[in-house]
Amino acid sequence: MMAALPLKNPRPDGAHFIDVLMGRTTAAPPLVEYIVDDVLMKPISEELLGRTWVPEGEQASGGLRGASGGREQQKAYLDTFIEFWRRMGYDFVRYERGLPFPERTLETADTAPGSPKKRAWADQHTGGVMSWEDFERYPWPRVEDFDFFPFEYINARLPEGMGFITCHAGGIYEHLSWIMSYERLCMALYDDPALVKAVAERIGGLLVKFYAHLLDLDRVIAIFQGDDMGFKTGTLVSPEALGTYCLPWQRKLAALAHGKGLPYFLHSCGNLLGVMEDLIEGVKIDGKHSFEDAIIPVQEFQRRFGRRVAVLGGLDINILSGSTPEVVRRRTGILMEECGARGRYAIGSGNSVPSYVPVPNYLAMVGEAVTRRGLA
Numbered sequence: 001m002m003a004a005l006p007l008k009n010p011r012p013d014g015a016h017f018i019d020v021l022m023g024r025t026t027a028a029p030p031l032v033e034y035i036v037d038d039v040l041m042k043p044i045s046e047e048l049l050g051r052t053w054v055p056e057g058e059q060a061s062g063g064l065r066g067a068s069g070g071r072e073q074q075k076a077y078l079d080t081f082i083e084f085w086r087r088m089g090y091d092f093v094r095y096e097r098g099l100p101f102p103e104r105t106l107e108t109a110d111t112a113p114g115s116p117k118k119r120a121w122a123d124q125h126t127g128g129v130m131s132w133e134d135f136e137r138y139p140w141p142r143v144e145d146f147d148f149f150p151f152e153y154i155n156a157r158l159p160e161g162m163g164f165i166t167c168h169a170g171g172i173y174e175h176l177s178w179i180m181s182y183e184r185l186c187m188a189l190y191d192d193p194a195l196v197k198a199v200a201e202r203i204g205g206l207l208v209k210f211y212a213h214l215l216d217l218d219r220v221i222a223i224f225q226g227d228d229m230g231f232k233t234g235t236l237v238s239p240e241a242l243g244t245y246c247l248p249w250q251r252k253l254a255a256l257a258h259g260k261g262l263p264y265f266l267h268s269c270g271n272l273l274g275v276m277e278d279l280i281e282g283v284k285i286d287g288k289h290s291f292e293d294a295i296i297p298v299q300e301f302q303r304r305f306g307r308r309v310a311v312l313g314g315l316d317i318n319i320l321s322g323s324t325p326e327v328v329r330r331r332t333g334i335l336m337e338e339c340g341a342r343g344r345y346a347i348g349s350g351n352s353v354p355s356y357v358p359v360p361n362y363l364a365m366v367g368e369a370v371t372r373r374g375l376a
Contacts (some may be wrong), residue, residue, distance in 0.1 A: 230270020
């Protein structure tokens with residue numbers, strides 16, 4: 001089945017993808033993915049697509065107009081990026097970049113074999129805004145300075161039938177906890193809730209302006225926002241705190257998408273059962289992504305919520321990264337049969353495809369999916 005990839009004659013259909021997830025038609029589950037790491041894209045692009053890999057460079061990652069990095073290099077990367085999603089059998093390209101909020105991170109070398117990248121994670125103890133004085137002098141980014149070129153380039157270069165799925169990188173809660181630090185945020189929720197509200201409102205206001213640009217792109221078929229709000233047994237802050245400071249902004253972003261006639265999908269890691277009703281009935285998400293078997297298997301989530309919201313992905317990362325291709329292939333088939341039978345389902349990873357996933361395992365998942373859909 002791996003020999004089916006890359007597809008020689010892909011037939012992307014972004015409208016069909018949306019129709020399946022919105023319950024307007026029944027069909028074999030299409031492919032969905034949140035992120036495929038460049039560390040996997042590079043060998044697949046070079047060895048299977050026959051393309052010379054060109055890194056995106058600093059311009060897009062910085063997000064500012066006039067930042068370092070050649071435009072031609074960026075175009076070369078984006079051309080390969082589009083071709084990767086097309087030839088792997090996806091009906092869309094998903095791309096995200098975000099405003100450059102100054103945030104404190106810790107870094108170490110990526111341990112994935114052959115990866116030149118670094119792993120970064122938020123400093124949980126010290127943030128850029130830990131007081132009102134910090135808030136006043138914090139260098140808030142300006143949407144007017146952001147370079148939207150990669151979004152515009154993808155939108156203009158999509159092959160016939162492909163849709164564009166996009167979002168701002170990082171959600172309301174994520175940036176709130178990164179800017180303040182998780183420790184300071186938890187303390188401020190009790191000691192200085194007005195400061196939490198001020199930071200959340202500044203972030204939310206900027207994201208609303210950011211989405212005004214994204215939603216003007218004519219090939220966008222859905223917004224697929226990420227905002228990790230949970231861990232294994234619950235939400236990272238109380239459901240009440242999320243409902244006060246973060247979910248109202250999620251609701252505004254969803255309303256912007258709905259105002260354009262587009263669905264709003266949410267990627268959020270962790271145990272969100274404490275806010276699922278708020279997300280479905282209040283925010284009005286159209287689909288949920290990010291599942292872990294140790295929290296709630298995707299089949300169980302779909303049994304509980306699948307009549308009200310689309311279910312995206314669900315192949316547990318522990319299986320995708322640590323099993324054999326045959327196990328991955330078998331698990332993919334099981335999910336397509338069980339979840340596909342209920343409808344409003346797309347097959348993909350439970351979270352994303354990080355650098356440490358073996359390429360044969362990723363190809364096994366995608367290969368099984370496109371074969372069952374009759375695309376191979």
